[in-house]
Amino acid sequence: MAGKREQQMKEITERLEQGVKELFTSERYTEYLKTMSQFHNYSFNNTMLIAMQRPDATLVAGFLSD
Numbered sequence: 001m002a003g004k005r006e007q008q009m010k011e012i013t014e015r016l017e018q019g020v021k022e023l024f025t026s027e028r029y030t031e032y033l034k035t036m037s038q039f040h041n042y043s044f045n046n047t048m049l050i051a052m053q054r055p056d057a058t059l060v061a062g063f064l065s066d
Contacts (some may be wrong), residue, residue: 031055 023029035051040059042050050057 019038022047032048035055035057036047039047039050042060048062
């Protein structure tokens, strides 16, 4: 039983490592890093929203309502 658990953990670890490798070498990650470099003063969540909604954005302004 311990051998089966160790095998499962090894498989999970290998899948996780492969997923992380794919993430960091993907084009989407490169686009995200570009957005982060332009909007480094924004929170992670706001930067993600900018990257998802308008990856080509160069300027973001706040919105004030009356």
